[in-house]
Amino acid sequence: MKLITTDIPCPSCNTPLTNYDGFSGACGSCGHQLDDETGGVLLAAVMAELLEGAYPGAGSGGAPPKVCKVCRRPLERKIEAGTGSESWHHHDQDMLSGHKPIPADADTVDVRSRCDFCNSDLGEEMWVLPCRDFIAGVHPVTGQNQGYAGDWSACGTCAPLIDKNQWNALLRRVQKGWEDDHGVPAPAEKVTGWRVLYRLLRKNISGSIYRAR
Ligand SMILES: [Zn+2]
Ligand SMILES: [Zn+2]
Ligand SMILES: [Zn+2]
Numbered sequence: 160m161k162l163i164t165t166d167i168p169c170p171s172c173n174t175p176l177t178n179y180d181g182f183s184g185a186c187g188s189c190g191h192q193l194d195d196e197t198g199g200v201l202l203a204a205v206m207a208e209l210l211e212g213a214y215p216g217a218g219s220g221g222a223p224p225k226v227c228k229v230c231r232r233p234l235e236r237k238i239e240a241g242t243g244s245e246s247w248h249h250h251d252q253d254m255l256s257g258h259k260p261i262p263a264d265a266d267t268v269d270v271r272s273r274c275d276f277c278n279s280d281l282g283e284e285m286w287v288l289p290c291r292d293f294i295a296g297v298h299p300v301t302g303q304n305q306g307y308a309g310d311w312s313a314c315g316t317c318a319p320l321i322d323k324n325q326w327n328a329l330l331r332r333v334q335k336g337w338e339d340d341h342g343v344p345a346p347a348e349k350v351t352g353w354r355v356l357y358r359l360l361r362k363n364i365s366g367s368i369y370r371a372r
Contacts, residue, residue: 160275160290160311162235162250167205167294167304170197176294176304198294205306226268227253228261233270252278255340274314276321276329277336286318287311289366295359311360313368322368326357 166175171191185192193201225234225247234247247262252273272281288311295305313321320329333353334345 161308163306163308165205165237165304165306167201167306169193170201193294201294203292224265225262226265226270228263228268229258230256231268231271233265233272234260234262252340272312274317275311276313276317277333278340279314279316279336281312281314283372284315284370285372286313286315286321286368287371288313288318288321288364288368290360291363291365293359293363295356307360312371318368318370326361330354330357 168174169176169186169189169191170193172186172189174186174188176186176193225236226232227234227249230249230253232249232253235250237246237248247260249256249260272285273279274281290307290309290311292306292308295307317329317332320326320332330350330353334350337345337349
């Protein structure tokens with residue numbers, strides 16, 4: 160899965176969807192309602208422009224093009240509103256590492272890919288959950304829209320929970336992983352954020368989870 164953060168224009172008034180939450184998604188400027196399917200199509204169109212040439216194999220679970228040279232984690236690409244200039248950042252989960260990301264081409268680094276749910280290293284076992292692209296709301300700091308592209312990967316512990324539809328157990332595992340990493344209880348809004356994200360994800364699952372390696 161790749162997280163895309165950028166402005167997505169309202170199909171009615173063309174201003175960024177500032178208060179779109181993926182469920183009651185109404186445009187903050189004109190009130191235009193976006194249903195799930197229209198939102199997915201819109202995101203796909205915006206992403207097609209953004210990803211053109213930048214993510215070979217996007218959506219196929221392939222490695223993203225930039226990886227941090229220091230921690231070997233895939234980096235997140237941010238597109239500035241207006242100028243369209245791009246920059247590379249650690250994912251939220253890797254912010255604790257305490258170093259600045261040093262972007263390198265993915266094929267020059269032995270990438271440590273992660274479980275898209277609990278963030279653990281995938282290692283020998285990797286599962287794939289087929290999923291449509293979807294818009295999931297607004298970044299709390301930048302105010303830009305967030306979209307999730309491509310299939311989601313899962314580790315050998317998260318995969319059976321998804322397969323058996325045990326999403327509350329999965330959420331508890333994700334929360335515990337975050338708390339072990341950070342050494343503090345997860346803030347309520349963080350937990351709510353995961354719950355909302357997984358509800359959206361479940362609406363967009365497009366096939367059964369399968370073992371990829
Ligand atoms: Zn609008
Ligand atoms: Zn790093
Ligand atoms: Zn996992």
